[in-house]
Amino acid sequence: MTTETPPTSTTPSITLESKIYHATTVSNTKNYVPIILEIESSQYVTWATLFKINYKAFLVHDHLSPKPHETTTASSTTTQPNEDWDRLDAIVLEWIYSMISIDLLHTIINKTASAYDAWKAIEDLFQDNKGSHAIHLMHKFSNKRLDSFPNVLAYFQELKVLADQLANVNAPVDNDRFVLQ
Structure with a gap:
């Protein structure tokens, strides 16, 4: 019969080392x-x-999030x-x-x-700056013209990108406006 050994006091440091290891491996x-x-x-x-x-x-x-406050105890001398x-x-x-x-x-x-x-x-x-971004994007959206694109698909994709960006600044383009454009 085998018994599992309980976690040791080093378990938290293993977790911390794991966090550091993963983050430090990112090169690009x-x-x-x-x-x-x-x-x-x-x-x-x-x-x-x-x-x-x-x-x-x-x-x-x-x-x-803000850095957690340091807590020091009498038994804790390590930093x-x-x-x-x-x-x-x-x-x-x-x-x-x-x-x-x-x-x-x-x-x-x-x-x-x-x-x-x-x-x-x-x-x-x-x-x-959401308001100014929305105005700028709506201007770009409204002034896109099909004749400046090589095909309808490229034109539609550009309108879709602008519509998504407008939604990201809380100024979504409704379907009627999209169709009219």
């Missing part, structure tokens, strides 16, 4: 998020969704978990910075920013 985030976010684009929702999927896949989704969290945060921050345009990077960069700070700065920038 463009393989996972093929969009470079630009200030003028209205692809923020798509970009953010792809990033959130990858944060979860690489077990670093907690870096989209390893906090150092690991800081290292992961720097990796996630690199991911964010590598997937945005240079103009957007110059707008949000801060030498003391965490990944969460950068994430919030980008989110605030795009969420605060």
Whole structure:
């Protein structure tokens, strides 16, 4: 008869090492998020969704939230978990910075920013400008003409992309407007 050995006190550190291992293996985030976010684009929702999927896949989704408060106890003299969290945060921050345009990077960069700070700065920038993005996109949608495309399919695909982007900024194109265009 065999008995299972109970989990040891090292189990949490194994989980933490697993998180670090997965995140540190990513060499090119463009393989996972093929969009470079630009200030003028209205692809923020798509970009953010792809990033959130990858944060979860690489077990670093907690870096989209403020850093947890440090709790110290008399028996705890090690700082390893906090150092690991800081290292992961720097990796996630690199991911964010590598997937945005240079103009957007110059707008949000801060030498003391965490990944969460950068994430919030980008989110605030795009969420605060939804109205102006919607106006800009509606203008583009309204001014698309079939004669500037090689075929009807290319024209329709461009209209569909613009309609999706308008929906992402809470200005969906209704079916009647789509048909009229």
